[in-house]
Amino acid sequence: MERLVVIGGDAAGMSAASQARKRRGPDDLSIVAFERGRATSYSACGIPYWIAGTVGTEAELISRSPEQHRANGIDVRTRHEVVGIDLGARTVAVRDLEGGTDLTEPFDSLVYAAGSVPMRPPVPGIDAAGVYGVQVLDDGADLIRELDSGDVRRVVVIGGGYIGLEIAEACRIRELEVTVVDLSATPVGTFDPDIGTFIADAVRGLGIELVLGDGVASIETDPAGRAVAVHTASGRALPCDLVVLGLGVRPNVALARDAGIPVGSSGGLVVDRRMRSPVDGVWSAGDCVESVHRLSGQRVVVALGTHANKQGRVAGINIGGGYATFPGVIGTAVTKVCDLEVARTGLSMKEADAAGYRYVTAHVDSTTRAGYFPGAKPIRVKLLAEQRSGRLLGAQVVGREGAAKRIDVFATAIWNEMSVDEILSLDLSYAPPFAPVWDPVLIAARKAFEAVEADVRS
Amino acid sequence: MERLVVIGGDAAGMSAASQARKRRGPDDLSIVAFERGRATSYSACGIPYWIAGTVGTEAELISRSPEQHRANGIDVRTRHEVVGIDLGARTVAVRDLEGGTDLTEPFDSLVYAAGSVPMRPPVPGIDAAGVYGVQVLDDGADLIRELDSGDVRRVVVIGGGYIGLEIAEACRIRELEVTVVDLSATPVGTFDPDIGTFIADAVRGLGIELVLGDGVASIETDPAGRAVAVHTASGRALPCDLVVLGLGVRPNVALARDAGIPVGSSGGLVVDRRMRSPVDGVWSAGDCVESVHRLSGQRVVVALGTHANKQGRVAGINIGGGYATFPGVIGTAVTKVCDLEVARTGLSMKEADAAGYRYVTAHVDSTTRAGYFPGAKPIRVKLLAEQRSGRLLGAQVVGREGAAKRIDVFATAIWNEMSVDEILSLDLSYAPPFAPVWDPVLIAARKAFEAVEADVRS
Numbered sequence: 001m002e003r004l005v006v007i008g009g010d011a012a013g014m015s016a017a018s019q020a021r022k023r024r025g026p027d028d029l030s031i032v033a034f035e036r037g038r039a040t041s042y043s044a045c046g047i048p049y050w051i052a053g054t055v056g057t058e059a060e061l062i063s064r065s066p067e068q069h070r071a072n073g074i075d076v077r078t079r080h081e082v083v084g085i086d087l088g089a090r091t092v093a094v095r096d097l098e099g100g101t102d103l104t105e106p107f108d109s110l111v112y113a114a115g116s117v118p119m120r121p122p123v124p125g126i127d128a129a130g131v132y133g134v135q136v137l138d139d140g141a142d143l144i145r146e147l148d149s150g151d152v153r154r155v156v157v158i159g160g161g162y163i164g165l166e167i168a169e170a171c172r173i174r175e176l177e178v179t180v181v182d183l184s185a186t187p188v189g190t191f192d193p194d195i196g197t198f199i200a201d202a203v204r205g206l207g208i209e210l211v212l213g214d215g216v217a218s219i220e221t222d223p224a225g226r227a228v229a230v231h232t233a234s235g236r237a238l239p240c241d242l243v244v245l246g247l248g249v250r251p252n253v254a255l256a257r258d259a260g261i262p263v264g265s266s267g268g269l270v271v272d273r274r275m276r277s278p279v280d281g282v283w284s285a286g287d288c289v290e291s292v293h294r295l296s297g298q299r300v301v302v303a304l305g306t307h308a309n310k311q312g313r314v315a316g317i318n319i320g321g322g323y324a325t326f327p328g329v330i331g332t333a334v335t336k337v338c339d340l341e342v343a344r345t346g347l348s349m350k351e352a353d354a355a356g357y358r359y360v361t362a363h364v365d366s367t368t369r370a371g372y373f374p375g376a377k378p379i380r381v382k383l384l385a386e387q388r389s390g391r392l393l394g395a396q397v398v399g400r401e402g403a404a405k406r407i408d409v410f411a412t413a414i415w416n417e418m419s420v421d422e423i424l425s426l427d428l429s430y431a432p433p434f435a436p437v438w439d440p441v442l443i444a445a446r447k448a449f450e451a452v453e454a455d456v457r458s
Numbered sequence: 459m460e461r462l463v464v465i466g467g468d469a470a471g472m473s474a475a476s477q478a479r480k481r482r483g484p485d486d487l488s489i490v491a492f493e494r495g496r497a498t499s500y501s502a503c504g505i506p507y508w509i510a511g512t513v514g515t516e517a518e519l520i521s522r523s524p525e526q527h528r529a530n531g532i533d534v535r536t537r538h539e540v541v542g543i544d545l546g547a548r549t550v551a552v553r554d555l556e557g558g559t560d561l562t563e564p565f566d567s568l569v570y571a572a573g574s575v576p577m578r579p580p581v582p583g584i585d586a587a588g589v590y591g592v593q594v595l596d597d598g599a600d601l602i603r604e605l606d607s608g609d610v611r612r613v614v615v616i617g618g619g620y621i622g623l624e625i626a627e628a629c630r631i632r633e634l635e636v637t638v639v640d641l642s643a644t645p646v647g648t649f650d651p652d653i654g655t656f657i658a659d660a661v662r663g664l665g666i667e668l669v670l671g672d673g674v675a676s677i678e679t680d681p682a683g684r685a686v687a688v689h690t691a692s693g694r695a696l697p698c699d700l701v702v703l704g705l706g707v708r709p710n711v712a713l714a715r716d717a718g719i720p721v722g723s724s725g726g727l728v729v730d731r732r733m734r735s736p737v738d739g740v741w742s743a744g745d746c747v748e749s750v751h752r753l754s755g756q757r758v759v760v761a762l763g764t765h766a767n768k769q770g771r772v773a774g775i776n777i778g779g780g781y782a783t784f785p786g787v788i789g790t791a792v793t794k795v796c797d798l799e800v801a802r803t804g805l806s807m808k809e810a811d812a813a814g815y816r817y818v819t820a821h822v823d824s825t826t827r828a829g830y831f832p833g834a835k836p837i838r839v840k841l842l843a844e845q846r847s848g849r850l851l852g853a854q855v856v857g858r859e860g861a862a863k864r865i866d867v868f869a870t871a872i873w874n875e876m877s878v879d880e881i882l883s884l885d886l887s888y889a890p891p892f893a894p895v896w897d898p899v900l901i902a903a904r905k906a907f908e909a910v911e912a913d914v915r916s
Contacts (some may be wrong), residue, residue, distance in 0.1 A: 060830035305895045306888035334887035372518035416874035429792035430764035437763040
């Protein structure tokens with residue numbers, strides 16, 4: 001009987017456990033999964049919507065409970081934190097957070113899926129009461145408790161990335177005063193600034209104050225040690241009753257690193273395409289691993305539920321004796337600010353520059369349906385195409401309803417290394433309620449092709 | 459000075475003319491375009507929505523008027539019908555439908571873009587008054603005039619394809635009694651029957667009567683020669699005040715064939731990838747040409763505005779001295795019945811059988827957003843994957859808002875000859891307002907992959 005231990009009970013860990021169990025019965029493989037929190041297999045991405053009240057209860061965010069996993073032959077231990085890994089002895093040291101006792105669990109195979117931790121700027125006051133990260137379900141519950149208390153009127157969100165803006169919007173829906181501070185000139189710095197401008201407008205349209213191009217210098221606390229103001233690098237004081245960290249996350253690899261499991265230059269754990277660590281019998285998946293970016297060729301960490309699920313599945317199939325791979329990422333992401341949809345895939349200009357590509361850009365403003373069709377909404381598409389080859393390097397889409405999901409066509413095109421003139425020939429669906437006769441995707445490809453042509457001639 | 463004559467002033471013809479003009483000035487190339495109707499560059503696909511009143515006026519359907527084309531250096535003659543082509547003399551014979559006079563126009567190059575004509579079953583009464591095809595803008599105007607007269611209460615639509623259903627829905631929006639007759643067991647026979655069932659339910663949900671698996675035997679007329687009932691092959695009599703033909707269209711090639719321009723076995727004009735007819739100096743584009751189906755390898759005729767625009771553009775660029783190709787179609791289509799969205803790409807089961815493929819199928823029922831997110835709507839995806847190779851051969855999607863446009867991801871995947879396990883790895887966009895953490899596209903690919911695996915083992 002082989003023993004599998006899983007560290008982390010969310011998407012990556014439990015997908016791995018489930019897939020391994022599917023292929024190998026309990027007589028062949030025992031599976032124990034340790035999870036620090038109370039819940040398993042939940043949607044961390046849904047937490048902002050739970051805070052906003054758009055999603056009614058915590059339970060709705062849980063796709064599979066510990067009980068369901070146990071019924072499936074996986075020994076899940078919630079409120080159990082793994083505090084040490086001994087690769088020589090092949091054991092993990094575990095703390096029972098409720099009982100307070102420690103235990104040691106032996107393993108033959110290990111899945112390290114400890115996720116990520118919120119980035120915390122190293123500024124005075126960052127550990128004060130009233131400063132929250134939003135990472136796990138319990139963070140959401142804590143934040144909701146604070147907001148429900150009625151004592152919070154002003155919220156400062158540090159970081160204007162996806163999570164920061166989602167939390168900011170959630171707080172606005174709760175009719176709080178919200179300020180977002182971000183170092184970039186436009187929010188969600190992974191978009192080019194010209195697209196970011198649309199996002200900034202939509203955020204301000206919600207009544208959220210944006211403090212851009214400015215960092216956090218310190219968090220001021222009251223005598224009781226609670227955050228009362230955020231001071232920015234430029235010297236602004238932003239009074240507040242609550243601070244939320246929205247700076248993104250970093251891989252939670254401390255335990256692995258301490259045990260000698262290799263960490264890559266990206267900060268994530270090193271894995272191959274089958275999600276194997278270089279250490280025999282050790283697998284990893286989810287927010288804590290690095291992935292190959294298929295365009296830049298570099299190792300990157302992308303904390304996204306969709307990757308965590310896929311990677312966990314891949315690890316589990318391989319542990320179960322099958323064969324599966326995770327062939328990398330191309331940086332696809334989507335978010336919504338009020339009714340503005342924004343999405344990206346591939347490389348932004350900054351990223352393309354860093355990767356050494358030479359490229360042209362093209363913009364197009366169109367509509368989501370035939371222009372004459374009721375409900376047609378504006379959509380802007382920006383493309384980056386490699387000089388000469390015309391290979392699509394990146395796409396950014398911003399618009400109203402029906403705009404953002406078009407990014408998936410570009411993602412599929414980039415995945416297949418299509419050039420913009422090939423994309424222009426694609427047989428995409430057309431009918432007036434769904435698209436203009438030239439879908440915005442095709443018009444953008446046409447414009448980008450013209451830019452490639454003009455560049456070659458120049 | 460070279461002389462270009464264009465036959466047909468809608469999407470294909472005027473795209474060709476515009477692109478040629480863009481690359482060659484009036485001193486180098488004269489362009490004369492003859493159009494039988496009053497309008498140029500209009501959306502025939504929008505006519506059903508104009509009939510329904512969803513689109514207010516005819517003008518909204520026109521993307522570029524004759525005057526605009528003339529200002530662009532294209533000599534457009536509306537209400538001029540080309541009645542003969544003399545390839546030896548390099549002239550076309552033209553009838554001025556207003557003036558009643560005939561003229562002869564010489565050409566060096568010719569673009570044949572005469573579009574299509576509605577299919578008319580060869581049954582008694584088919585030419586009676588009150589029987590309408592819906593093909594050109596004037597057909598829409600005529601039909602609207604009839605419906606506005608107040609004399610029409612009962613409409614029979616012959617043919618339950620895309621156009622038939624769109625017209626049927628338009629008539630229901632006008633609160634008429636509508637019956638649709640179709641030979642197939644489910645409407646829109648290009649979908650597999652299991653998907654067609656959803657369409658049938660949606661059509662009936664609109665209060666439209668469906669007579670399926672039955673053909674039209676004759677149209678009964680009153681003493682004045684006006685249609686008063688449709689008699690079906692099975693013997694049913696369907697009383698009506700108006701009959702609309704929704705059987706689809708066939709290429710309008712009579713003039714070309716008479717002149718000796720080759721017609722393919724599909725019934726469409728033969729063209730190469732640059733839209734050149736085998737006859738020197740003759741080009742063709744739009745509903746009247748045949749295209750290569752990239753999966754079946756066969757020549758097919760697909761009458762769709764999106765193809766007409768692309769093909770016209772390609773012809774025009776080539777005439778203008780550039781280089782462009784139209785590399786074929788894969789059968790992508792989308793339509794809407796009330797709030798039900800249905801889309802397809804690649805091959806249906808019947809088509810895959812005919813093309814000699816061996817395949818497995820997979821279905822998935824999911825939601826358009828995260829299950830817990832407000833506004834999440836059901837979506838069903840059906841995939842056909844080739845046995846062993848797992849290559850995606852076809853996809854059909856049915857669902858509510860946000861469902862159908864996902865077909866474009868499958869279309870892009872099929873275009874690139876992706877296998878379903880490759881699709882499963884695609885970096886598609888995810889956030890709760892836009893997709894479950896496993897997008898329905900990915901779940902469907904996963905299920906199809908499992909079906910391919912199981913088939914190999916069996």
